Amino acid sequence: MSTRTENLNVVGVDHMPSPAEIKARVPMTERAAESVLSGRRALVDILDRKDARLFVIIGPCSIHDPVAGLDYARRLRKVADEVRETIHVVMRVYFEKPRTSTGWKGFINDPRMDDSFHIEEGMERGRRFLRDVAELGLPAATEALDPIAPQYYGDLISWTAIGARTAESQTHREMASGLSTPVGFKNSTDGSLEAAVNGILSASRPHSFLGLNESGASAIIRTKGNAYGHLVLRGGGGRPNYDTVSISLAEQALSKAKLPVNIVVDCSHSNSWKKPELQPLVMKDVVHQLREGNRSIMGLMVESFLEAGSQPIPADLSQLRYGCSVTDACVDWNTTEEMLRNTHKVLRELLPARRKA
Template sequence: MPTGAEKPNPSHLLPESGNPAVRRLPTPGELRAEFRLSATAAAGIAASRQTILDILAGRDRRLLTIVGPCSVHDAAEALAYGRWLQLQATRHADCLFVVMRCFIEKSRTGAGWRGLVRSPLPATCLASQADQAASPPTDAHATDRQQRPDDTAEGLRQARDLLCQLAEHGLPLAVELVSPLLWPYWADCASWVAVGARGVESAALREAASALPCASGFKNATDGQTDSARLAVATALRPSTVLTVDEAGVLVELLSRGNPLPHVVLRGGRNGDNLVQAAPLAAQLAVDGLPAALLVDASHGNSGFRPETQAGIVRCALELRRQGLPVRGLLIESYLRSGAQPLDCGAPGTTSIGQRLQAGLSVTDPCLGQAETASLLDEIAAALK
């Protein structure tokens, strides 16, 4: 038995404010004050949320079309893509409701880049920042930001700034819910939220979705089965007590109202597409008294991660819709250029990125380029008329 002087000290289990390994994050309130949504942008977000609810409920016959990169890594490129996508949205506004996919966190099964929020890339590797990266930083804080890996505080700032800028352009945004603690930083900017295949069984994410003010889509699990997504819909629909942080960054227990319209996203699985499950899933959702709206992810398991296959998945989804199934929307992975590039980021928290990225290429899943995306949107619009 240890003596009195040798008793175990549990303090090492808790982060200490003076510990250099502990970094204080800005609070949601601080970032909302630093990067504010205008009244016009906030009204646009509220209107787009209602439009999405109307589409999912079948009151609006347009097709919800969520288009954009697998994950955002370069804010300047994302803004350029958003301006282009807005033009496409205007062209097809009579039959498509286009939302920009702006995923700022990356869900991982193992190691890898964790997205803009958790691992913002240094300017020295971003193609859009070539001129700025060639010059030394002008202040010590900028130097610290460039040299420090996995800087969530800086990532939150960059992500919040980007989302606000896109929202000010009037573009509805889709964001993925990855961390149950970070959604208060961006929820006011989102018009639609995804819970991915790796997070769909998480009780914390299901509870968080029940507190969100916009419709949330739950992807089926990576094995292609839909039971976990269906159960997630049932959980998110109900009011719940949710552990979260308030505007001051204090951990609180929130009584949620339930998600306004949770639904399932068919994204395929390890063995290929799972569109064959659309009919039995819709029937089971109806039996369970749950929203029967379905979205089809044209990428991921459905496409075998081959961007050129997305068009075929889209055609199959449109055929299911013609047959009377409640396919209310699509997810399409698209970026400035077709394809992808590898990102060598090393182990989390240990190394910075030394490579210079190519302009306009995804750093995660391969995407369709602008030309292919425009052609596919034209085809979808023509099929709906």
């Protein structure tokens, strides 16, 4: 009879470079640091209502091809310059994908997209991509899924999401309390707000928990709390929640919890029934609410890439369509430009009143 009691289902334990090692291979640059810090400062000023602009988190559902991703980033940077008077543009750079059951877990977990799971390669290439984006002068946003990953690339992130599946997780609330970025908590997949509101409240408090230091050693992480948690409405339970009634209920929930009434509307997911062609309509509706005097909506999220729609991952990766998502479907680049420019036109008329308010 075996007396072995641990690692019964583990088939391997491979070496992973420490955060310090990965950072040494892909060091921060002065230009990249300035992009990250200026991106964070603008987001904080918007959430503090010192800046009347709207922020927009926009980009691919997930990054799978760094070449196409940088192509997108360069185009986005040009449009961001055009609309900077009214919109603070942050590129969505998602490397980790939560899965209901199975599927591709994202670029960091499986950068070769063949179930080989070269995480050490994915982490280094992911950090390099983020640095390249930052050196363009474009701030980046991501979803914090793995609690260790921020040690590897959190210094290159300006905004972080806690997803609908993890907003209730104590591990993710603790992690959010120590992140250096504003953090958006998404409402649950059933549409309820309670987990997200409680997540914002929890993350605003100090925490102590197990983690890794830069050398890769186990450490007790002690945080002071994150003052810039906010609510992200993404719909759920078979219905959207960006309408005026839903926004009002969200405002009441935040006020009842004595939290800042700061709301971001995700134009994708259940708010558009996962139909990318509906995202422009959601954005237009939310901007109309701003025109009607709404003061709680601080930002928007859009899933966008070079080509519209999505594609399955083929066995022969040479058959992948360039610039098309391999996870959720996105709007194409022409639609992206139209959405940002149309919103910019409306906001130019609204900003004087928002500044005065």
